[in-house]
Amino acid sequence: MTNNIAEALNSAYNAITEFQTKQQLNQQSRLIAVSKTKPAASVALAYQAGQRAFGENYVQELVSKATELQQLAGIEWHFIGPIQSNKTKDIAQYADWVHSVERLKIAERLSAQRPLDKAPLQVLLQVNISGEESKSGIKPDELLQLADAVAQLPQLQLKGLMAIPEPGKGAQAFEQMQKLSLQLQQQHPDAKELSMGMSDDWQEALRFGSTMIRLGTAIFGAREKQTHD
Ligand SMILES: *Cc1c(COP(=O)(O)O)cnc(C)c1O
Numbered sequence: 001m002t003n004n005i006a007e008a009l010n011s012a013y014n015a016i017t018e019f020q021t022k023q024q025l026n027q028q029s030r031l032i033a034v035s036k037t038k039p040a041a042s043v044a045l046a047y048q049a050g051q052r053a054f055g056e057n058y059v060q061e062l063v064s065k066a067t068e069l070q071q072l073a074g075i076e077w078h079f080i081g082p083i084q085s086n087k088t089k090d091i092a093q094y095a096d097w098v099h100s101v102e103r104l105k106i107a108e109r110l111s112a113q114r115p116l117d118k119a120p121l122q123v124l125l126q127v128n129i130s131g132e133e134s135k136s137g138i139k140p141d142e143l144l145q146l147a148d149a150v151a152q153l154p155q156l157q158l159k160g161l162m163a164i165p166e167p168g169k170g171a172q173a174f175e176q177m178q179k180l181s182l183q184l185q186q187q188h189p190d191a192k193e194l195s196m197g198m199s200d201d202w203q204e205a206l207r208f209g210s211t212m213i214r215l216g217t218a219i220f221g222a223r224e225k226q227t228h229d
Contacts, residue, residue, distance in 0.1 A: 034216030057081030114155035160193030174208035
């Protein structure tokens with residue numbers, strides 16, 4: 001297992017660079033290594049291989065891994081899972097980025113609970129891009145209003161958008177997201193980030209302007225079924 005993570009990371013970096021070159025894509029894109037359900041030791045191996053940004057879906061896991069690995073300089077925690085209002089305090093304390101903000105009430109709590117000695121929390125708004133089936137995310141036609149409100153909150157910085165399209169709806173959904181992102185940037189020029197693309201569809205996502213691709217399986221291998229949280 002040990003070397004596999006470093007090898008998987010390196011092939012992912014190479015595949016991403018190769019794809020960007022071949023497609024002549026200009027945007028900078030970062031890889032977020034999604035470490036949910038994987039032990040802190042696996043995160044540490046990825047860190048040693050040069051990876052700095054890690055994605056977590058479950059608050060307990062975020063807290064325990066961020067605490068255990070706090071001595072790793074420059075490590076960056078991205079919270080990408082659903083947010084319950086009774087969990088915002090831990091997220092505000094331990095995350096550097098939150099990709100899954102979809103309600104003003106949650107954003108207000110994150111801002112109020114973000115410790116003042118830390119940089120503002122970097123926030124993406126999750127958009128429900130493929131309609132009814134997916135329950136998470138703000139509707140596209142309510143997005144700009146939420147963005148305006150979130151941008152006012154003192155301990156948050158609005159950085160962009162995130163989406164998890166239904167499997168098979170990738171291209172169309174990613175294209176819609178790219179349009180929404182450009183609309184958002186007219187009002188909020190610093191909100192340029194577009195978090196989309198996972199192990200199965202990252203290439204498609206990059207073609208439509210993704211700046212953050214979230215790879216779990218491709219880096220850390222298959223996950224066991226989740227039982228907690
Ligand atoms: C689990 C997860 C990922 C990673 O998925 P893989 O298919 O393992 O790459 C990305 N984003 C979110 C929001 C996730 O929950």
